Amino acid sequence: MATEFEEMGAVPSFTVTLFVRRYNPEDGQEARWQDFDVQVHGTDRVLDALHKIKWEMDGSLTFRRSCAHGVCGSDAMRINGRNRLACKTLIKDLDITQPIYVEPIKGLEVEKDLVVDMNPFYQAYRDIKPFLIASDKPEKERLQSAAEHSKFEDTTKCILCAACTTSCPVFWTDGQYFGPAAIVNAHRFIFDSRDEAAEVRIDILNDKEGVWRCRTTFNCTEACPRGIEVTKAIAEVKQAILRGKP
Amino acid sequence: MPTKPAGTLYRGKVGMWSWVLHRITGVAIFFFLLVHVLDTSLVRLSPEAYNAVVSTYKTPLVGLGELGLVAAILYHALNGVRVILIDFWRKGVKYQNVMFWVVVVVALIAFAGFAPRHLIHVFHLG
Numbered sequence: 001m002a003t004e005f006e007e008m009g010a011v012p013s014f015t016v017t018l019f020v021r022r023y024n025p026e027d028g029q030e031a032r033w034q035d036f037d038v039q040v041h042g043t044d045r046v047l048d049a050l051h052k053i054k055w056e057m058d059g060s061l062t063f064r065r066s067c068a069h070g071v072c073g074s075d076a077m078r079i080n081g082r083n084r085l086a087c088k089t090l091i092k093d094l095d096i097t098q099p100i101y102v103e104p105i106k107g108l109e110v111e112k113d114l115v116v117d118m119n120p121f122y123q124a125y126r127d128i129k130p131f132l133i134a135s136d137k138p139e140k141e142r143l144q145s146a147a148e149h150s151k152f153e154d155t156t157k158c159i160l161c162a163a164c165t166t167s168c169p170v171f172w173t174d175g176q177y178f179g180p181a182a183i184v185n186a187h188r189f190i191f192d193s194r195d196e197a198a199e200v201r202i203d204i205l206n207d208k209e210g211v212w213r214c215r216t217t218f219n220c221t222e223a224c225p226r227g228i229e230v231t232k233a234i235a236e237v238k239q240a241i242l243r244g245k246p
Numbered sequence: 247m248p249t250k251p252a253g254t255l256y257r258g259k260v261g262m263w264s265w266v267l268h269r270i271t272g273v274a275i276f277f278f279l280l281v282h283v284l285d286t287s288l289v290r291l292s293p294e295a296y297n298a299v300v301s302t303y304k305t306p307l308v309g310l311g312e313l314g315l316v317a318a319i320l321y322h323a324l325n326g327v328r329v330i331l332i333d334f335w336r337k338g339v340k341y342q343n344v345m346f347w348v349v350v351v352v353a354l355i356a357f358a359g360f361a362p363r364h365l366i367h368v369f370h371l372g
């Protein structure tokens with residue numbers, strides 16, 4: 001197969017070394033690094049390399065992925081020290097002269113290899129009431145101007161991958177902190193003109209473990225695979241709290 | 247694998263490292279204030295004890311420590327203004343990176359004004 005590609009002169013292939021953080025709760029050992037030399041193509045993503053390891057080298061490697069195309073948000077992991085979606089990270093964009101380090105996202109309990117317990121993350125999401133709260137019955141669509149929509153358009157893009165929340169130094173040390181993702185999703189409804197419960201969400205986030213724990217490190221903004229300006233959204237919620245309304 | 251670190255350090259950018267430095271300088275300033283409150287309160291206990299303690303501060307080592315204290319306060323104060331602007335100025339988030347370098351440059355200029363005069367006093371060169 002390799003020669004076929006070479007004949008076509010299409011996609012160059014090369015070998016990269018991946019150091020993957022392994023942890024098996026059943027073998028009684030601590031988490032450890034395991035290295036794999038993987039033959040990859042110039043178009044491959046980190047997820048393709050992980051697939052190759054799982055399918056051809058070591059079937060016990062455990063990680064999450066569903067759509068594999070940057071939509072579902074299942075495969076957030078720490079790649080070379082930064083939170084990324086494995087399916088959106090091209091290997092050729094990394095420094096391939098060095099090994100690629102892949103480890104689970106930080107601040108949530110590791111269940112196995114790259115799989116973490118997402119429940120605390122989802123709980124924070126539930127706590128901010130991520131749904132439309134309106135008193136009238138929807139007999140027709142709720143109209144909204146483009147200007148009104150633009151206030152929260154950025155925060156509708158969230159796919160709940162947890163890359164932002166687990167890049168936050170505050171969240172690493174204080175798991176009670178709502179975290180960037182929950183605040184982003186609160187922002188999405190607080191600034192929605194059709195929603196009537198902004199004050200409720202503002203009250204929830206005006207808490208010791210709410211927006212005031214944000215230390216503006218901008219790790220979340222840098223980590224977001226959807227390009228959401230997370231720190232900006234958090235700052236807007238802080239300002240809304242001071243005003244007492246959106 | 248003992249040769250490998252127990253998980254990599256998160257590779258944050260200016261935002262994260264400015265916060266780390268803010269925290270370190272903040273804790274350092276806190277411990278200075280703690281000592282400062284203690285030694286000042288000695289004056290109520292006995293002026294002789296106060297004089298004895300304060301005279302031990304007039305050494306080059308403490309002098310260099312004061313230099314570090316001023317550097318820490320300069321950074322912490324200016325970066326504190328940056329953090330306030332990020333939170334409450336509409337364009338603060340957009341310019342956070344630029345503002346960090348403004349903080350560094352202003353702190354360096356102020357420090358450059360202070361350090362020579364202070365060192366002359368510490369080493370009795372004046």
